[in-house]
Each structure stands twice: as structure tokens, then as C-alpha cells.
Amino acid sequence: MEIRLAAPLQRDSIVDGEGIRAVVWTQGCTHNCFGCHNPETHDFGGGFLVDIEELKQDIKSLTEETGVTFSGGDPFCQMVACRELAKFCHECGLNVWCYTGYTYEKLMEMSKNNENVIPFLEEIDVLIDGPFIMKQKSYDVKFRGSKNQRVIDVKKSLKTGEVVEIKKYQYKEKNDPEEKKEEIYI
Numbered sequence: 001m002e003i004r005l006a007a008p009l010q011r012d013s014i015v016d017g018e019g020i021r022a023v024v025w026t027q028g029c030t031h032n033c034f035g036c037h038n039p040e041t042h043d044f045g046g047g048f049l050v051d052i053e054e055l056k057q058d059i060k061s062l063t064e065e066t067g068v069t070f071s072g073g074d075p076f077c078q079m080v081a082c083r084e085l086a087k088f089c090h091e092c093g094l095n096v097w098c099y100t101g102y103t104y105e106k107l108m109e110m111s112k113n114n115e116n117v118i119p120f121l122e123e124i125d126v127l128i129d130g131p132f133i134m135k136q137k138s139y140d141v142k143f144r145g146s147k148n149q150r151v152i153d154v155k156k157s158l159k160t161g162e163v164v165e166i167k168k169y170q171y172k173e174k175n176d177p178e179e180k181k182e183e184i185y186i
Ligand code: SF4
Pocket: 029, 030, 031, 032, 033, 036, 037, 038, 039, 041, 072, 073, 074, 100, 101, 102, 131, 132
């Protein structure tokens, strides 16, 4: 099986999720978010094809990294290959984060007609969901570009049937009473 990539496996990233991570940069995205940082990754004919067995060897050789992040592009445009790789990451003891331009709710809707959505989600620990929205761009939100994007605990979300955000990364408006409460009691 092949996967279309925008770049070779990146090592030593500290900005694409917790810890030191490797990044699989997938090629191809349909969302076309205004202000996207990686417009060269949108074209489904761009980048290059690589056999996933070859990529598995690169993942197997990681020594410093504790996890692998799937980014792009949108990894959900290549669900079958990404799922196979994510499963392999778990077998190697690496945790899996994934970015997507789809919201979690949209993925659930898609899963009714696409049998590949849930198996891929089942191999993801943390999902950062939703498109990049320029009007909501913020430097206050960690690991993502705009406030609408959420850092989601996928296992808990699949188990409960609703979106469970990882609390420490949850965005709170400055005038949110909960935020004030935290400021007072810390
Ligand atoms: S989903 Fe990501 S890669 Fe795709 S257009 Fe939006 S920001 Fe760019």
C-alpha cells in the first residue's frame, strides 16, 4: 500500500503535539482554509508516493521520539494508509496525534457512509479538529492555529459518544467565569 506524502518523515518536532515527535506530512487536502500555512500540500497530485512498509522502517528507527503526529494536508483524505501506519506506531509504543480540517462531529457523520473513519479514529490518541479560521487565529492556543480547533481525547470521545476535549488545552475566553475562577484559586 502506498501513501502520498508532502515531505519525508520529520523527526524532533516539539510543536506538533506533546513531547518530541515525528511527523507524517500527508499530501492532499480539500478544505482550502484561507490563510493555510501549507498550501503546497493541497494538491492530490503533488508530493510523492511512498510504500508504507518503507515508512514503517523509518518509524521503527525512531529513538528520541515518544509519538508520531499525522498532519498535512489532511490525513483523513488517506484514511486506510494512515490507519495502518498509526496502528504500527502503537505497536512500536509510540502515541498518535492527528490533525484534520474536519470537525469531530463531521467525522461521525461521515462514518455512517465510510467504514474507514472509525478504524482510523480508533488508532488516534489525540485529534486536533476543525479548519483553520483566520478570524479566530490566536497565539494563545497551544498546538493549533485558531480558537475553533480543539484538542480531543479520542478514546474518551468514542466511548462517551460526545466530544471530550483535553482540559488543559481547552480554549477559554478571557471573560469566561471559569477562567476567572482558575485565576483566583491558583
Ligand atoms: S485543513 Fe489544514 S492543510 Fe487543509 S487547508 Fe486547512 S489548514 Fe491547510
